[in-house]
Amino acid sequence: MSEYYQIAVDGFSSCGKSTLARQIGEVLHITYIDSGAMYRAAALLALRNNCIINEKLQPECFRPVLQKADIQFHKSTNHLLLNGDDVEEEIRQHEVADNVSEVASHGFVRTLLMQLQRNYSHTSSIVMDGRDIGTHVFPKAQVKLFIVADPQVRAERRFRELQEKNSSSTFEQVLDNIQKRDKLDQSREVAPLRKADDAIEIDNSHLTRKEQLEKAIRIINEKLEDKQ
Ligand code: DC
Numbered sequence: 388m389s390e391y392y393q394i395a396v397d398g399f400s401s402c403g404k405s406t407l408a409r410q411i412g413e414v415l416h417i418t419y420i421d422s423g424a425m426y427r428a429a430a431l432l433a434l435r436n437n438c439i440i441n442e443k444l445q446p447e448c449f450r451p452v453l454q455k456a457d458i459q460f461h462k463s464t465n466h467l468l469l470n471g472d473d474v475e476e477e478i479r480q481h482e483v484a485d486n487v488s489e490v491a492s493h494g495f496v497r498t499l500l501m502q503l504q505r506n507y508s509h510t511s512s513i514v515m516d517g518r519d520i521g522t523h524v525f526p527k528a529q530v531k532l533f534i535v536a537d538p539q540v541r542a543e544r545r546f547r548e549l550q551e552k553n554s555s556s557t558f559e560q561v562l563d564n565i566q567k568r569d570k571l572d573q574s575r576e577v578a579p580l581r582k583a584d585d586a587i588e589i590d591n592s593h594l595t596r597k598e599q600l601e602k603a604i605r606i607i608n609e610k611l612e613d614k615q
Pocket of ligand 1: 400401422423424426427487488491516517518519520572
């Protein structure tokens, strides 16, 4: 076994992957990387540089911009830094959310971000959440988790979060958005969302966060022991 190990946490939108991956990082004292934040930063960069026209990314405009960009996480806050600026809040805004799937569907964007994602594994053990971590970024990850939850349950959780932020979205809109994103993520030509053959599925529809974390840690410990 190499000095460092990787834990891949993939799954559908709004199913609690990031929360779980962050908790795993804390419990195991390893680096947590939110790969979705990197795609969101790329989408923000494309918007700022007017490289999205009629909802379509213009590769000839965006390629040189992305190649020059500095995308990394702040060492202590873990916030996303784009060319040195903390954009953690901005990448969670509607405009970015509405354009990120389009940006993430382009091969040159994925190739570049995948390289950055892989670099993290050279200097520490990591837990990374996303859509293609176990299938493309780290196909040899020691542990692969695939998180699923009933779309209705995911929409209820997301709706509650949005209500707390005084959003005017209706439950039906939230459910519709989740179903659309599931379809887009699964039907994308490049690196679509798919459970890796050796991934272990966790359905958290009826689990509390604590139960989910306990289950994940049990699986991780078993897998890491097997590999030693
Ligand atoms: O996990 P998230 O919602 O922050 O991800 C934002 C978008 O990025 C989502 O539309 C899917 C895409 N994404 C991806 O294509 N591959 C990843 N590894 C992570 C996210």
